[in-house]
Amino acid sequence: MSALEWLLLTYKVPAEPARKRVSIWRKLKGMGAVYLQGGVCVLPKTDDHLRRLKVLENEIAxxxxxxxxxxxxxxxxxxxxxxxxxxxxxRDDEYKEFIEKCIAFEAEIAEETRVQHFTFAELEENEQELTKFKTWIAKIQKLDFYTAERAREAQERLTRSEEILDAYAHNVFAAQEENRPTEGAKS
Known part of the structure; x- marks a missing residue:
């Protein structure tokens, strides 16, 4: 493995107002920075990280x-x-949380299926949740600079959740078809 370069940021900000300190911390965590200790963090050396850290350096000043x-x-x-x-x-901590939410999502759909609660409203709610999962995993993957161990498991779990939702959607459409009046039926 060739030597990798990192950007190392050390910083101190006054304790008050706390919102400024928290804002800086959030931005660094949002970039995927790893804290080596309080006020000392690293990121892979990229032009984007350098630009963003320079902006943050000004914010700290x-x-x-x-x-x-x-x-x-x-x-x-x-x-x-x-x-x-x-x-x-x-990243593995983030993937673990993601996987746990997918498992809970799948359990919820399994329960809806068990009780045969096949409504368009429920389907729409679950589709919105799956859309959030896709956005969430994309954010984690963007910060997964070195391919964390649980990356593949998380992607597989998302795929499984999609498949389970597809099966649920099929049941919803089938149930709704059964509830439609047939042609020629009297009201």
């Missing part, structure tokens, strides 16, 4: 804080692997 932005590499293969493991652990 406006909050009357201090920031130092450096490009760095691990001293050896073991150090590099430790950093990658930290990135992957963060």
């Amino acid at each position: 406006e909050a009357e804080g201090e920031a130092l932005l450096l490009a760095t590499v691990g001293l050896d293969q073991k150090q590099q692997e430790k950093i990658i493991a930290r990135f992957n652990a963060d």
Whole structure:
């Protein structure tokens, strides 16, 4: 494995107002940054990350804080692997939560099927939930810089959820067809 470069940001901001400190933390987490310790984080070195960290550096200065932005590499293969493991652990935590929500989604559809609650309203609600799952996994994948262990499992779980919803949709349409009056039937 060739040496990977990272961007290292160290920063301090005043404790008050807390909203500024929290805003900076959220932006860094939203970029997929890994904290090595309080106020010290790393991201893979990319032009996009560099640009975004430069903007954040200005925001830290406006909050009357201090920031130092450096490009760095691990001293050896073991150090590099430790950093990658930290990135992957963060993504695996997110994938785990995603998988748990998919399992709950599938259980809900199984219950709706068991009680034969086949309505268009329920189908629409479940389709909206699946759309949220697709957006959610895309966000996680965007920050999965080193292909975390649970990435494949999460994608497979999403596919399974889609298949289960498709089967439920088939049942909804079949049930609605059964409830339609046939031609020539008297009202």
